Amino acid sequence: MTFARFKALHHGAEPLLLPCAWDHASAAALARAGFAAVGTTSLGVAAAAGKPDAGRATRRETTALARSIAGLEVPVSVDIEDGFHRDPGEVADLVAELAGLGVAGVNLEDGRGAGLAETGTQARLIGVIKRQVPGVFLNARTDAFWLGLPGAPALARARVRAYADAGADGVFVPGASTERDIETLVTEAGVPVNVLVQREIPVRGLAELGVARISYGSLLFRTALHAAVTTALEIAAGEPVPDGVPSYEQVEALHRYGRGDLRSP
Template identity: 90%
Template sequence: MTFARFEALHHGEEPLLLPCAWDHASAAALARAGFAAIGTTSLGVAAAAGKPDAVRATREETVALARSIAGLGVPVSVDVEDGFHRSPGEVADLVAELAGLGIAGINLEDGRGAGLAGVEAQARLIGVVKRRVPEVFLNARTDAFWLGLPGAPALAAARVRAYADAGADGVFVPGANTERDIETLVAGAGVPVNVLVQREIPLRRLAELGVARISYGSLLFRAALHAAVTTARDIAAGEPVPDGVPSYEQVEALHRYGRGDLRSP
């Protein structure tokens, strides 16, 4: 049911907007705000734990967060970096564990340091995971643009097609930020295409280009850090406390989300 609900959100009249959380409070607040689904940000999870991103350092924190937010009443997609393991079987075990918690989807990336995993090896990994856990929406990410690799448009187009053929339910191409590149990806992918929120192209135009899902990535975590430091500096400079900040009681009540009580605090 959760998988079907999440999958359907990728085929609506408008793109799925997926804000990404890094802890229970941020996820609960986003669910309370009315978003149809919630993602997680690996950067936010790693930075909040004092660890580096994308080096398989946060498997424990990622699973703990998934367990905490799986019951929010909306589908949740978890960023699992490259799967946190070398073995496809171990990656599939992780995804099965997440599915058992009630997670609807995952992001699985092909970035490996400054380069990419072999396309055939990544396609095999996707196939192993989907055969083991068919009821999780596998969003296959390619980092061809993200890493600034030569020939990124053609490289990304070939990879998203290969990943779709291997069984991916959707493809994610962070760094694709021109209309021409996005049109090419949408035309050739064969499955829903996901891009990041971006300055270059407004949401309405991304919808016109056929984008199915627009992720916030680490933006909200970075914005929260900016707001925290800015607020601290402004108050130190004699400025008043800003309007709109949630009260202590509102934030404290967020712990009820995902624990059997979905009422608004």
């Protein structure tokens, strides 16, 4: 049911806006704010743990976060980097574990350091996952644009088609930022296309291009860090405590949200 609900959100009249959390409090607060689904940010999870992103270092933290937020009343999608393992069976087992916790989707990237996994190898990985865990929305990410690789538009188009053919439920192309590139991807992918929220094209413009899902990526985590440091410095400089900050009681109550007690904090 959760998978079907999440999948349907990619085929609605408006794009799915997917804010990305890094802990239970941020996920619960976003769900309470009315977002239809919540994702996770691998950068936020890694940075909060003092570990590098995209280094296969945070499988434990990622699984623990999934366990803590899968009970929210909205579908949850988890960023699993490259799957945290080289063996497709191990990656599929991880996705099965997450599905067992109640996770509706996963985001799987093809970036490998400064380059990309071989297309056929990544397509086979996607196929293994979908055969073993068909009830999870697999969002297949290509980092062709993100890494600034030569010929990125053509490379990304070829990869999203290959991943869709392999069984991916959707494709994610971070770094795609021109109307022409995005519109071409939407036309050729054959499955829902996901891009990052961006300065160049507002949400309404992305919707008009046919984008099905708009991810906030690590933006909210980075914004939170900026707000924390800025507030600390402003108070040190004699500025008053800012208005609009959640109270202690409101934040403390978030631990109950999605765990059998959905009362508003």
